[in-house]
Amino acid sequence: MQCLRTLRYFSVWSQVPMGPADPILGVAAQFKADPSTQKVNLSIGAYRDNEGKPVVLESVKRAEQIIKEKKLDNEYLPVEGLQSFIDASIKLGYGDAYYAQNGKSIAGCQVLSGTGAVRLGFEFAKKFLPQGTKVYMPNPTWPNHHNIARMAGLEILEYRYFDPKTRGVDFSGLVEDLSKAQNGSVILFHACAHNPTGCDLTTAQWTKLLDLSKQKNFLPFFDMAYQGFTSGDVNKDAEAVRLFTNQGVPIVLGQSFAKNMGLYGQRTGCLSFVCANQSEKDKVVSQLKLLARPLWSSPPLHGARVADIILNTPELNQLWLSEVKMMADRIQYMRVSLANTLKNLGSPHDWSHISKQIGMFAFTGVGPDHVKELIAKYHIYLLSSGRISIAGLNEGNVKYVAEAFHDVTKNTKL
Ligand code: KET
Numbered sequence: 558m559q560c561l562r563t564l565r566y567f568s569v570w571s572q573v574p575m576g577p578a579d580p581i582l583g584v585a586a587q588f589k590a591d592p593s594t595q596k597v598n599l600s601i602g603a604y605r606d607n608e609g610k611p612v613v614l615e616s617v618k619r620a621e622q623i624i625k626e627k628k629l630d631n632e633y634l635p636v637e638g639l640q641s642f643i644d645a646s647i648k649l650g651y652g653d654a655y656y657a658q659n660g661k662s663i664a665g666c667q668v669l670s671g672t673g674a675v676r677l678g679f680e681f682a683k684k685f686l687p688q689g690t691k692v693y694m695p696n697p698t699w700p701n702h703h704n705i706a707r708m709a710g711l712e713i714l715e716y717r718y719f720d721p722k723t724r725g726v727d728f729s730g731l732v733e734d735l736s737k738a739q740n741g742s743v744i745l746f747h748a749c750a751h752n753p754t755g756c757d758l759t760t761a762q763w764t765k766l767l768d769l770s771k772q773k774n775f776l777p778f779f780d781m782a783y784q785g786f787t788s789g790d791v792n793k794d795a796e797a798v799r800l801f802t803n804q805g806v807p808i809v810l811g812q813s814f815a816k817n818m819g820l821y822g823q824r825t826g827c828l829s830f831v832c833a834n835q836s837e838k839d840k841v842v843s844q845l846k847l848l849a850r851p852l853w854s855s856p857p858l859h860g861a862r863v864a865d866i867i868l869n870t871p872e873l874n875q876l877w878l879s880e881v882k883m884m885a886d887r888i889q890y891m892r893v894s895l896a897n898t899l900k901n902l903g904s905p906h907d908w909s910h911i912s913k914q915i916g917m918f919a920f921t922g923v924g925p926d927h928v929k930e931l932i933a934k935y936h937i938y939l940l941s942s943g944r945i946s947i948a949g950l951n952e953g954n955v956k957y958v959a960e961a962f963h964d965v966t967k968n969t970k971l
Contacts (some may be wrong), residue, residue, distance in 0.1 A: 559738055579700075585598065585905050595936050600939060601946060602948070604819060605951065612819055634667070646868070651663065663830070664827050669853060669857070670814070671780065673828070676708070678811055680852075688738060691712045691739060691742050692706050694706070695747065696719070698753075716744075721922070725756055741947075743778050746766075746778065747781075750781055752787045757787060777808045786816060787916050807833070809829070810827075813826045888948055892919065895950060898955060899959045917946055921944070922943055923962065924971075927965045
């Protein structure tokens with residue numbers, strides 16, 4: 558009787574509309590639900606081996622073994638996270654030499670992977686930069702950048718990045734747009750392996766952006782979610798970040814260990830700010846803690862411990878670096894393989910951009926109708942933008958994928 562009286566006769570949430578599916582996670586969910594045995598997942602950016610299986614790196618397994626042997630507890634981390642992990646992340650991002658000289662003035666905070674880095678960084682920008690400061694993002698960019706900036710209350714503007722005609726970077730458009738940007742704006746850069754275009758800037762182009770950033774007092778915000786995936790070398794991939802910091806530009810850096818350590822679900826990341834001195838750094842960290850406390854209070858422990866052990870144990874670090882190279886190499890091999898197979902099938906289109914692009918993705922150039930057909934007819938899942946995650950290709954499915962791409966595009970324009 559008691560429980561009958563507490564029954565609700567109206568719905569509190571009847572006004573809640575159905576939300577749209579996420580452009581990336583939604584496709585990954587569609588793939589999961591497809592019972593086809595032929596299906597291929599080229600949607601989300603997650604590394605797969607040559608059998609199409611998720612990979613736990615050997616370096617990660619060994620670090621986990623060490624954690625097990627140490628019989629550590631599961632106490633909360635401090636709000637700012639595991640300090641030895643933060644320091645090692647900063648070293649990895651900025652380089653040993655810069656860290657040795659300037660490490661004391663870099664404010665770091667452990668965050669919930671790359672997404673958490675961008676979120677906390679944008680929250681910080683919203684709170685401490687002058688009111689009305691805008692954030693400029695490349696067009697296109699990882700779609701979640703827009704969601705995050707919106708949730709943080711930042712106004713978003715875009716700068717040109719990609720030219721569909723050349724399938725390369727529209728550098729003059731980029732410079733023109735950023736030249737017109739308000740002084741002091743936040744400029745979001747992909748540090749390497751631009752998502753989704755697979756097109757990065759050259760050193761000369763970064764140098765030009767460095768000059769522009771200095772001239773216009775920009776706050777460069779580097780999202781580095783794929784360190785190691787461009788060249789196979791984590792130091793080379795950090796070149797842009799180091800170009801700016803070595804010139805004393807106060808950047809913000811978001812680092813994710815989802816991809817390069819395969820710690821996707823462990824939510825392991827670091828957010829850091831180059832400050833003028835140690836006292837500024839201390840103040841920034843104190844404010845990062847005030848922002849993180851009501852968001853997640855204390856960051857996840859396991860992934861940070863794993864990354865900490867890998868980065869701070871020389872043999873494991875070497876092993877990890879070789880595994881990063883292995884992942885980057887396999888992706889490069891599959892790029893070439895897909896482009897060559899399409900060519901050998903007699904495709905009327907030029908697919909050489911697939912092998913020239915870098916990082917985890919290829920921006921294939923196929924349109925939304927091609928994508929629909931690839932999904933409906935071939936159970937090949939990719940983003941409606943035409944982006945494919947090359948990591949989803951392997952020697953067992955590349956021919957099938959190439960044939961499907963050939964079939965849906967052979968009589969159409971790209
Ligand atoms: N930045 C970029 C540029 C990025 O591509 C991702 C993930 C992230 C940050 C965040 O990753 P995290 O797992 O929070 O460390 N991108 C892939 C996965 C996703 O959409 O969540 C993707 O584009 O497929």
